[in-house]
Amino acid sequence: MVTVDQMNQLSDLELDIYNYIISHRHEVINMKLKDLSTDLHVSSSMITRVAKKLGYEGFLEWKAEMKLDQEDKPIQNKRALNYILDYFNRVDNKEFDDLIHQAAEIIVNSHEVICSGIGLSDAIAKFAASLFNRKGKRTMYSGDFSSRFRGMYDQNDCALFFTVSGETREIIDCIKDLKKYDIKIIVITNSASSTAAKMSDLALTYYMPSTKNGDFYSSATQVPVLYIIESIANLFIEYGIY
DSSP: OOOHHHHHTOOHHHHHHHHHHHHTHHHHTTSOHHHHHHHHTSOHHHHHHHHHHTTOSSHHHHHHHHHHHHHHOOOOOOHHHHHHHHHHHHTSSHHHHHHHHHHHHHHHTSSOEEEEESTHHHHHHHHHHHHHHHTTOOEEEOSOOOSOOTTTOOTTOEEEEEESSSOOHHHHHHHHHHHTTTOEEEEEESOTTSHHHHHSSEEEEOOOOOOEETTEEOOOOOHHHHHHHHHHHTTGGGGTOO
């Protein structure tokens, strides 16, 4: 089973290869490595390298596991669903649980939590703030960090940012400003290689395909993000917050 840590080791190109194979798994299990490399316009060795980074001996073993998985679960072959099912398979392990516990511990030990995002992530930030408050943790939503910071936040607070690309300029600027006051930064984003993830104290990633439409990232499903938020909130009771 592919883990979050293994996904973090993939480069952007390798992640594209992984996403293509997952979304076309029903075709890939019947393809030769040479044919797949032709379709992807990459070398066979590149695909093999991705397979090895994911813990397989090579492409053949990866393909065999996908075939067995398909036989065990002869269900919908919709690509979007494949991505979502693959995500839940990836996070069904102790590694993911540990990350969720780390996030929950930072949040519950903070005096105040600030949630923020832009675009679709803005709506997700509002949902997170609402859920955390309902679960007993004082949380505020902020759609504008352009105002002054001094005297408003301190090192006992925590900021939770939602950003698909992890490269949104406004979000990056906010993180830079808040870090001046030693505020804990948690970022929920699509890739650990993004700027926001690298600047954070803790990054929770989900690795879902995202296409750019004009100036906005619009296609990445937010199902994993909602799951992450609820998983964190459900742990509050373990820390005496309810």
